[in-house]
Amino acid sequence: MRTRARVQPRLTRDLGLLAVTAMLLAGCGVSAEDRPRVIDRPGGPHPVGTSPAAQPTGQLTETICFVRDEQLVRVDRQVSDAATPVDQIRFLADGPTSAEREAGLSTALTGASRITGVRLVGREALVDVADGLVDTGRTDEMLAFGQVVCTLTARPDVDGVSFLHDSRRLGVPRADGSLSTGPLTVSDYPVHR
Template sequence: MITVRGLAALITISLLFTGCGVPAQDEPHPVTLPRRPLTATSAPATTEPLGEVAQVLCLVRDSRLVQAVRRVDAVPAPQQQLDQLVAGPTPNEQAQGMSTALAATELTVNLPIGSSTAEVGISETDDSAARTDAVLAYGQIVCTLTSRADIATVSFRRDGEPLRVPRGDGILTGEALRAGDYRSLIGPA
């Protein structure tokens, strides 16, 4: 006679053998992944070549930080990524209303071996110009660099000395910053 435990064991074994309804395959099959940024909305077609690595640059649209994802062939060095950020949006990104708050800014980045804090040196070419978009500019730098797997925080320096910069809430700090410090400025893609 079958006991309650025996019946429960038979039902469990039968469920294990039937699985989740996905038939077993003897050999793997290819899967085609989308070749566009996952955060993109129906953007106009681009003539730029598609690469294998997603590079994130944080640009500005309507006084908010937005991520622009560019496909490149290889992971760029942090300095290359900052140079592209300062160069500004591509024509396609401009057509989507993106701009940059980093005009007339020279940036250098140093990532000490074994550290996840990037040190960004800033020298503005025109110190007499008042910057009303400084929070966005620093937010662009921090959000771009911390989108990388090798950088968790960013600190700023001018002429080798620590530089106090505004967080997203406008408070000046000399501490290393994360993207979360600019959360209030990050807008939808």
């Protein structure tokens, strides 16, 4: 009997709470209307989210390194899409724009055929080069390698650049005249703005 006496008040209390909750919920919300009505849009701009707006087309900046007076110079170029490493090598091979040439810029890379490929392995860019860029021993060779290193390490996903010839790491000239099989960084070449 004792157990039954406890269950009865608890059951009554639970049913009472359920009834009160149901009445409160029934009072919430929009009351039904006899017929539909038109609701005007509120005026003014209303932000849709908090994520940053995408940059408009043509507003991305890519850093390309060219040569002026036998020195590497960084140039910020506006592009419509994010450039891949292959795109950046093509920018270098194509050389400066007419406006950049008027500013005294040139390129030590004299053709896309000298660089035959580029790929990322982790945070290192591996650049395949043809015979035309190997062992010339000229200052423009150092500048050509420097242009590639300066340009590719300006990317947020590249920490260093190594050059390959016939699938083997190539010793390339740094600004101090020493040879390095990489990975090279922009600190291996003096760069000016």
